[in-house]
Amino acid sequence: MPNKTTTTTKPKSATTAAKTSPNLASKSASKSAAKLATASNVIEVCRLTKTYKNPKNHQTLKAVNDLSFDVREGEILGLLGPNGSGKSTTINCLLSLLKFDKGTIKIFGETMSPSAYNLKRQIGVVFQEVAVFEELRAQDNIDFFCGLYVKDKAERAKCVDTAIKLVGLEDFRKFYPKQLSGGLLRRLNIACGIAHKPKLIFLDEPTVAVDPQSRQHILDNIETLRKRGATVVYTTHYMEEVEQLCDRIIILDKGKIIASGTNSELKKLVKNKPVKQVAGPTLNDVFLELTGKELRD
């Protein structure tokens, strides 16, 4: 483990939630905190290592380096890190899209593999890039991807309808993706990933390049999903999103965990550092303090 890493795994406190996100200061925050403290692990990652090899110059890059962490049932885990820190690679390894060099990944207590169809059935993914068919209408896109999980037509129709309502695309069912704005497209992307009501959801920077209103709508959706019982792994560059949503945060840099804990626990890490904030350090301060200020690729 790196020196800076904290291993506290307590969920976000109700106070913190209220301070960082008044509109999401759920009355049930303390209740869910207690629930999370006793929850079982949905994801268990042990010593995950992934190296990219450049076939041209035979150079190697360790994108994920001996990574170990857990995700508890019902929590929203934030994965933070600068560009190239290994967030997406980690998620792609967890989803069995990428081969990895060593380590183990267990989801719902079972080893994850490309043929672990029962596990995959319980997972939903919202990719960083919008992954929909340009040739299909919004509703058809959701129906197609939901159909990969839900065979029964009637049940699928309900799932699609629920997803459309959740992301607020009721008036855009018949629209083709190119007719949708950036925010609507992101919401369609989310609906395609969660329509089958997964228990575990990976959201890889779902709010990139959307306006504040759409972003807030998306964050509200994620909170709703959590309330329905889903466990969420959330990656983003936006600190305020993490502060607002996440029970626990892992900060990655160069493929390693450099810090983890709740929002308040992370802030304590820089409490005694010379951060120029009257009201104490923000998560952004913490992030920059831990990962440095040099530009990344």
Add this chain to the structure above:
Amino acid sequence: MFWHNFKYTLKVVLRDHALIFWTFAFPLILATFFSLAFSNITASEKLGLIDIAVVDNDAWRNDEVFRKAFETLSDEASEDRLFRIQYVSKTEAEQLLADDEISGYLLLERSWFSPQRKALIEFLAPPPADVPPVIFTAKSDINSTILKSVVETVAEQASIIETVIETDPAKLANLAYAHAANLVDQSSTHLDYVMIEYYTLIAMICIYGGIIGMVAVNQLLANMSMSGQRIAVSPARKSTLVLAALCASYIIQLVAVALLFVYLIFVLHVDFGANLPLIILLALIGSLSGLALGVFLAATVKATATTKIGLILAIAMFGCFLAGMMGITMKYLVDTNLPLLNRLNPANLITDGLYALYYYDTFDRYWGNIITLVIISGVMIAISVYALRKEQYDRL
């Protein structure tokens, strides 16, 4: 799961305007273009009777080879009649030529038994003083060329006959008639180079089917598309999805081929003769080879879908070029000098199979092309299946 993906593959492909254009519209446009461009050429190249004159002298009357050959080629009862002959004196022949009433006249000053026979042929050039000319023509057109060609051929046959007569004179007459009968007009048969254009067009649309297959499979692969990543993390089995996509693609492809045939037969009135079932079989197998090419490129080439479409278009166009789309001479040249290239070129195998149905009395060459197409398709599909089995990637 199969029908779910089958249905949505149809929807996705049929909503892709570029794909629809290349698959359905472009072949029809090209067929129309061929029809407009070449129909007049075909009509103009259909040979009419060629008016010639023969100087009726002793040499002519004694020269049985020339006389029988020209009698055969001017027989009014024959479908292969080529010449309308006037038997005249030399003066009259010169006058007819001057009046442009004949394309040329034939003058034999000695019979073919003459030792100077080999020097008989002179065409549009002043004859040497010691060699009597046999043909006089006024212009250099197709009729003059045909007349010259016929005389050359008869003279060559005369040479053979001379050899035969030295060994077995009894065979002379039969041999002469047999050779003369070989001079027939083939321009009226089904096979002409315009038909080769249509054959290559059919070949091209078969290969274009690869675009549909490529698009359908490309979107299922995690390392090729974002939708592929979403599909890869789902519990759907890739084999089922790929099979559904291929079936949907093949059906669309067959509809496109059927549409082209309907257009060619009923709108452009292209006559495919009596072998239509075999032509359709060839189109089915050809479409399979196109699909296999598309899947092969989708599974093995790491590039954008647009690049892959460009690649298939290039392969199809180049293949059709080698198969004779831009001129039958190219097919002949490649067949002669680089036969292996055309034996591995699906466009040529399809074109050649259609060609073989008309040109040969047996189906050996046709079935040979079918078998080669099946083997090539099988190899490409086998490699694709091996590549598509991959479920995890080193990088995305």
